[in-house]
Amino acid sequence: MAMIELTDVSKNLGGKQVLDHMNLNVDEGETKVIIGRSGVGKSVTLKHIVRLLEPDSGSVRVEGKDVLALRGKALSDLHREIGLVFQGGALFDSLTVGENVGFVLSEHMGAGQAEIDKRVKESLALVGLYKIENYMPSDLSGGMRKRVALARAICTRPKIILYDEPTTGVDPITADAINLLIDELHDKLKVTSIVVTHDMRSAYKVADRIAMLYEGKIIAEGTPDEIRYSHNPYVHQFITGAAQGPITDGQSSILKGIE
Amino acid sequence: MFLLNPNFYGVIGRKVLDFVWLFGGVSKLGFQTAVLTPTRPWGAARIFEQAKKIGVDSMPIVSLVSFFIGVILALQTAYIMEKMSSEIYIASIVAVSLTRELGPVITALIVAGRCGAGITAELGTMTVTEQVDALATLGSNPIKYLVVPRVLSLTIMLPILTLFADAIGIFGGYLIGIYRLSIRSSLYMNMTFQTLVYKDLLTGLVKTIFFGMLIALIACYEGLNVRGGAEGVGKATTRSVVNTFIMIIAADCFFTALFYFFLE
Numbered sequence: 292m293a294m295i296e297l298t299d300v301s302k303n304l305g306g307k308q309v310l311d312h313m314n315l316n317v318d319e320g321e322t323k324v325i326i327g328r329s330g331v332g333k334s335v336t337l338k339h340i341v342r343l344l345e346p347d348s349g350s351v352r353v354e355g356k357d358v359l360a361l362r363g364k365a366l367s368d369l370h371r372e373i374g375l376v377f378q379g380g381a382l383f384d385s386l387t388v389g390e391n392v393g394f395v396l397s398e399h400m401g402a403g404q405a406e407i408d409k410r411v412k413e414s415l416a417l418v419g420l421y422k423i424e425n426y427m428p429s430d431l432s433g434g435m436r437k438r439v440a441l442a443r444a445i446c447t448r449p450k451i452i453l454y455d456e457p458t459t460g461v462d463p464i465t466a467d468a469i470n471l472l473i474d475e476l477h478d479k480l481k482v483t484s485i486v487v488t489h490d491m492r493s494a495y496k497v498a499d500r501i502a503m504l505y506e507g508k509i510i511a512e513g514t515p516d517e518i519r520y521s522h523n524p525y526v527h528q529f530i531t532g533a534a535q536g537p538i539t540d541g542q543s544s545i546l547k548g549i550e
Numbered sequence: 551m552f553l554l555n556p557n558f559y560g561v562i563g564r565k566v567l568d569f570v571w572l573f574g575g576v577s578k579l580g581f582q583t584a585v586l587t588p589t590r591p592w593g594a595a596r597i598f599e600q601a602k603k604i605g606v607d608s609m610p611i612v613s614l615v616s617f618f619i620g621v622i623l624a625l626q627t628a629y630i631m632e633k634m635s636s637e638i639y640i641a642s643i644v645a646v647s648l649t650r651e652l653g654p655v656i657t658a659l660i661v662a663g664r665c666g667a668g669i670t671a672e673l674g675t676m677t678v679t680e681q682v683d684a685l686a687t688l689g690s691n692p693i694k695y696l697v698v699p700r701v702l703s704l705t706i707m708l709p710i711l712t713l714f715a716d717a718i719g720i721f722g723g724y725l726i727g728i729y730r731l732s733i734r735s736s737l738y739m740n741m742t743f744q745t746l747v748y749k750d751l752l753t754g755l756v757k758t759i760f761f762g763m764l765i766a767l768i769a770c771y772e773g774l775n776v777r778g779g780a781e782g783v784g785k786a787t788t789r790s791v792v793n794t795f796i797m798i799i800a801a802d803c804f805f806t807a808l809f810y811f812f813l814e
Contacts, residue, residue, distance in 0.1 A: 341687050367689040381684035384676075398591065399689050443688075 293352075294319040294451065294483040295340060300349035301507070302335060309335050311507030312349070322477055322484040324494040326518075326529065327504035328538065333487040334378070336504070337453045340485070341375055342366065353451070371395065374444025378456040380436035382428035382443070388415075389424030392443045400447075414442040417479070418472055434465035438472070445476065452476065454486040458493045470496040491530050495519065503529065505538070572793060576771045579693070580763070583701050586694045596699040604665045604700075605707030609714065612660055616715035619652055620644060620722025628731055637731050641741035644723035646750055653716040654754045655802055658761035661708060662794040666769040669700055670790035673773025674783035682774065692774070701766040708762035709755045716754070749813065757805045761798050768794045 295317040302310040309332040317323045325333050338344040339351050342358050351358040353369060361369055382391050393411045396402040402410070411424060418438040428436060437457060444452055454473065458466035470493050477484055477497075488494055494501055495515045502512040503526050511518065511526045521527060528536030552558050627640045673696060676682050685692045720742060727733045772790035776782045 338683070343683050343686060370687055370689045373687070375684075375687045377680045377684055379679055381680040383681055383684070384679075394690075395688050 293317065294321075294354060295485070296350075296352040297336065297339065298350045298352075300336075300339060300346045300351065302332070302339070302344065302346050304335065308507055310339075310346070313504070313508050315502060315509055317483060317485055319483055320481060321499045322473070322486065322497055324486045324488060324498035324501045325504055326489060326491070326494055326501060328529070329489065331504050332507060333489075333504055334455050337375065337455055337485065337487055340451075340453060341370065341373055367399065371399075371447050372449050373451045373453060374441075374447070374449040375453045376437070376440050376444050376455060376457060378459060380428070380440040382436055382439055384428055386428075387424065388426045388428065388431070388439050391428065391439060392424075392446050394443065395447050410446055411442075414446040415439070417445060417476065418442045419468075434461045434469070437461065437469060441469075441472065441476075445480065448480065450482060452482050452484045454484065454488075456488055456490075457486060458488060458490045466490065466493060467496075469493075473497045491532075572768070572771070575775070576767050579697065579771050579774075580767050582693050583697050583767070586691065587698050587702065589694065593695070593699055596695070597702050600699045600703035601707050603668075604661065604703050605711060608661055608664055608707075608711060611664060612657055612711050612715050613718050615656060615660055616648075616653065616719040617722040619656055620648065620719035620724075621726055623647055623652070623719070624723035624726035625730070628726070632731075637727075637733060638737065638741055640723065640727055640731065641733070641738045642745035644727075645720055645742040645746050648719040648723075649716045649746060649750045649754045651754070651802075651806070653719055654712050654758045654761065655798065657712045657715045658708060658758060658765065658798050659795060661704070661711065661762075662765045662769075662798060663791055665704070666765045666794050667787050667791050669766065669769035670773040670787045671783055673770055674776035674786050677774055677776045678779055678783060697766075697770045697774075700770055701763060704762040704766040705759055706762075708758045708765070712755060712758045716751070753805070753809045753813065757802060760801055760805070764797050764801060765794050768797060 293316045295315070297313060297315040300310050300313045300315075301308070313332075313336070315323075315325075315336065325336060327333050335344060339346055340353065340358070342351070342361070345359060353373070356365075356369070358369065382388075383394070386394070389408070389411050390397070392414050393402075393407040396407045396410055408424075415421065415423065418441050420435065420438055420442065423431070423435070423439075428439070431439065441452075441454075441457075457469050457473065461469065473484065473486065474497055476482060484497075486493070486497055498515050500512060501515055501518045502509045503518070503523075504510075505525055511521055511523045513521065518526060518530065521530075524537045527533075528538050623644050624640055627643045628637060631637050631640055631643075673682070676696070682692045682696070685695055724735075724738055724742075727738045728735050769790050772786045772793070776786045778785075
């Protein structure tokens, strides 16, 4: 059963057609990786799923429910079922790590302090962090901030986790640790996940299926091996990281500048 | 000549459109805030935290400036009154000017510069670092969580700050009156309180309720609509302060005219 369905979704932002009749299905329990160049609309796709953005046309369904029709409590319930891990962590600067992770429990679920402390500790342990509840986000490194953001996203035990560029801006060892974490959480919590990235090492490592977004549409989709050995010239240029090819044809490239 | 330059009219048109856009955006935010204010969770801790930041922490600067304003007002009035041997009326002029006009406006301008700019910078940074989006995905309405406490705190604290400013300004004028102009202390106090009527105090305070809402709503609107990283936050903060100053003076003009025609 498709857990997340985006059908014919179009979105124009500031005069640019970011999504153009895009279709995407993610099955229950699947980890789907969306790859594509920066600015191609990967994060915009995630924002449609949690209704931070609304499409100009098309429909977005999560667990069969039309996201655009949800209001008030129904929308809050949906948010509780989806954990979104933002690219920069988006931790609240004015709150401690513990308050960040237990935010939903204290604000919306009326949990007691003992219950909150227990769940915060558990969530932090799941991402491999211990005894940092009283730190402020500004005291943490980039990799730790991402892990705390992940702990915050899983604190309410969501059915879906959306990761926006989880390995961007961290060193290769931390990036690999985050990839392992995504895999582990998938196995332990049995969640459905979408990972948006342009880091192919990460994509091959965590994906059940990979979809490539280009000019507002999914132009190719398959298992990691199918994508790795794809004959699609656009996919091939992207995964090999070649500066010249069909994606950059007709664009002013760095190489042309050098010539 | 600049009047024949089409760009001149383009710039004016752009400014007018910007203002209409701001007015529409702030009105919409004001409506959403009014709808969300009486809903749960109340967020009392956040309101108290903001009230402390806005009210208590602004006391030193408001006190200092209003003291100087009282002193200046007394000295400038003395310049004319001494020529007419009517120094005794300085007490009345200082009291009425401060409570009706200078106290509310100066306090509002100080708070707009100090707290309004801070609110825009804070919310703007939260917007560009996706913290506002994160709030929404964690099931909290950003307007309820961020805007409502700030609007409530400013609306409550600005009249209280203004009362302090009025009292301290009058004290500044009193010091000049008794030490520089040798007016008896009891006479100065009598002249102050005989002239002042409740209406003077109330019209001044009613204005500050609206000034408080204006400062908070414009600051929050600019903060939540920041685009373009650190540079965007800087520009929004400047725009917030400039727009708030203009709107405070315009609203003051409106209320003064309203009270003059309908309450005098």
